[in-house]
Amino acid sequence: MEGLGNEGLGYLGAGIAAGLAVLGAGLGIGNIAGSAAEGTARNPEATADIRTTMIIAAALIEGVALFGEVIAVLLVLK
Amino acid sequence: MEGLGNEGLGYLGAGIAAGLAVLGAGLGIGNIAGSAAEGTARNPEATADIRTTMIIAAALIEGVALFGEVIAVLLVLK
Amino acid sequence: MEGLGNEGLGYLGAGIAAGLAVLGAGLGIGNIAGSAAEGTARNPEATADIRTTMIIAAALIEGVALFGEVIAVLLVLK
């Protein structure tokens, strides 16, 4: 180990990326699903429609979050 | 130990990743389940539907959060 | 002790991880249980359903929070 190098900053960036990605995905999916749960309570007959809407949007968030996590893994393994 | 190295920044990154991941998962799942609890109170007959919706979304958040935690472990053990 | 080393940054990371993990778990479980308490007041007959919903979600948060705390312990003992 010969002092601080580029790789170290990459590791720090990986941690920040992984953490913020989960923070964003958690807040986003949490907001969607919270409203979906309330909507289901108010109108149970629309459950299937609400859930499909939720899953489409959550999958979009999940996709970009996993992309961020993969970038974090790339930073770790580089 | 001869001074600050790359590994040290990786440890710091691991802590940031692990902490923010739990923060995101906690806020997200907390929001979902809070709305689910309120929805169950308003319409107990929809409990099963609400709970299924909650678990689907919570599993999505949990998945990306555990991905973030695994990245933190990678940063620790690297 | 001859100056700042990798271990020191690991200790700082451990503190950040442990603190943010408790913050996330506290806010999340607090949100769930606050809504559960209000829901129980509004509809006491749904208490069992509400409490089950609460415990499922709280356990999910607790799991990822303890994962974060274990990462903090790893960073301390490394």
Next chain:
Amino acid sequence: MEGLGNEGLGYLGAGIAAGLAVLGAGLGIGNIAGSAAEGTARNPEATADIRTTMIIAAALIEGVALFGEVIAVLLVLK
């Protein structure tokens, strides 16, 4: 004492961990008990149910918060 060392960063990490853990536990349990107090006012007959729900969730938060505090103590005494 010859300058900044690993232990110093551990002390800083301990302070951050201890502080954020109390912040998380305070906000979380505060949210639960605030809703419990309002719920008790609205429906005093459900007091026992509300209080049980509150104590279950507060214990979950308390557990992870004390875990975080123990990590802070580890960082201080290391």
Next chain:
Amino acid sequence: MEGLGNEGLGYLGAGIAAGLAVLGAGLGIGNIAGSAAEGTARNPEATADIRTTMIIAAALIEGVALFGEVIAVLLVLK
């Protein structure tokens, strides 16, 4: 003492711990007691129940806050 040392960072950590702990306990107990005061106003007959609920939860927050303050004292005296 010749320049920046470990003890200095410990003092910084102690300040952060003590401050955030009081912030968390203050916001949390403040939230509880504010809701308790409103609840008592709305339903004075439930005063005893509300007060018991408030004291249980405030004691839980107080416990973890004092733990955090003890860690701050440890950091100062170390």
